Amino acid sequence: MGEQITTAGRGGAEATGRPFSPATRMLVGLAAAVVLFAGVWFARDLLAPAALAAVVVIIAYPVRFPLERRGWPVWLASTAVIVVAYLILAILAVLLVYAIGQFVRMLPDLASELSSTASGVDDWLTGLGLSIPDAQTASDWLDPAAIGSAALGVADQVLGWATAFFFVLAYVIFMTVDGARFRAAAAGASARIFGTATADGIARRYFTGVRRYYVVNATFGAIVAVLDGLLLWAVGVPIPIVWAILAFVTNFIPNIGFVIGLIPPAILALVVGGWPLMLAVIAIYCIINVVLQVLVQPKFVSDAVGLSLTLTFFSVVFWAFVIGPIGAILSVPLSLLVRALFFEHDRGAVTIRRLSGEGEGSLRAGG
Template sequence: MAKPIVTLSGLKIVIMLGMLVIIMAGVKIAADMIVPFILAMFIAVILNPLIRRLERLRVPRVLAISLVVVAIVMLMALLLAYLGTSLNELARTLPQYRSSLITPLQAIEPWLQRAGITVSVDELVKYIDPNAAMTLVSSLITQLSNAMTSVFLLLLTVVFMLFEVPQLPLKLQQLMSRPAEGMGAIQRALDSVSQYLVLKTAISLVTGLIVWVMLAALDVRFAFVWGLLAFSLNYIPNIGSVLAAIPPVAQVLVFGGLYDALIVVAGYLAINLVFGNIIEPRIMGRGLGLSTLVVFLSLIFWGWLLGPVGMLLSVPLTIVVKIGLEQSEGGKGIAVLLSDMSKAQR
């Protein structure tokens, strides 16, 4: 009797891959609804240790949540007001960039000609349209003013999640067939994600402050904006710090010249070297349990699936997926592929 062409295990794999594709397609379509929920959930994970610490100081949970949320609202109001002012000033100065770009381009032109690249500065300047950049900045200002409603709803979701935390373990235990193993995996995921997010937030905050102080000391305009950008993009692994350095370096190159731009580049390199290669690995301990390649690929995958928020939360999302895969026999092999075996063997 002839053997079947498609085995049962092969058919099972095909069905699972088909279900995975359908789920990812659904998540991508519903990203506008899913992303705020995921963001609120991770914000609640960051704030919950602070709430628990206030509870240990005999502060009622309701009052602790209220104090933390009020402090966040006041801080965000101050940041948005200052950021809006800085962006308005940036929009007014953008027309100066076109005339200021001519000098550095003329300085680079002989080098390009020696390399065999023929470039006309006059023709190149015609393609530089400051109106496009002004439109972008204006849209950012409009989005900031319209974002208050979304931020309010996001904070409400965070508040309700924080209120739900004490009752959540009991509810989850009622849904599980093996409560002990399931709650252990959930607690391990929460501990890993909470530790990563709290430490990453602290490191990003210090990084943003140092960048702000450095640029202000070098008399670089919009130092606060670039410091806030460094804080935000520091959550993105591998490439976030590089992306945060591009706008201020380009600005200094146009208005200050090559020497000043090299000083700014050296400052960013020193900050990223100290925090990225020395301080952060020591604070994070033995690591996240993820290989470097997986961290980079997760950045691409979650960014494609969930947009910019997915890039910011790519590492904690991958940690959750990895721990979830470890709980099933079929997923343990994939979890091993995601792991960093070099750190596990130390």
């Protein structure tokens, strides 16, 4: 009897110890991912500033290496990184504040033109067969009060970002100061889990990919902003520098940034110059932005980070939903982080990594 019980116990342990089927593992993984991202969504007000600070530190961190090679003490090299990071944040903040200020200041001067344009859109839509309520609803976006309210809403949002900006500044200091120690500790911990070579390779590819991504985006964004601003100035669209700044910022939003940057100047062109000027603005953006941002830039981005176009577009929507508007700008680094943490060290995840767009060389190096 005792032997039977022992045998039964062994059989039960063996049955319990059998590995899960691939489908079961996938379901468990998806369930864990849902729980994880739900937690990120609930903590988005805390995590979004930390994510922005981490990306800025990653971009500025290479400044310390040549300084340390020249004999600078660690604290002074860290200070240099903090200064560069603060300069990046300051430039972006000044550009956004200036653009919003110029736009709000312009609205009172265009109140009459906005009202007349709204009336003209009402008449045009009514002539197409739409009922008067439908036409009025469709033209409400040209009402001066509605545009002013939207501008104030943007200003309120900026104030909220300014509050989070304080935490970003603090995070930058802490992350930079702890950078060297974190590198050594993270390398040691990950080496115990993945192996030293693999851990170092994953970290190096991730940080390098993030830097290359923002260098590519900043370069193309500057080119697009200059060309858009000059051509908008040439055709007579007011405050072209504001729309150039908007084009530069929205260039950091993959795939849909072009549309976001086009809508405001196109509406303003309709108000000040009618349909011909609006169509001219749309044509300008289609020629410049579509060629550079849609046809040329994705190739450089894909080479820099190894993400497929489909996954890049999905990342924008997903991360904007999870952590808010800043998620659209940080979507590619966040997706790269997920791939680095959960898939790059797994030799069985080659198919997933290949579908994500990772190149063959990276696949062989990582797994």
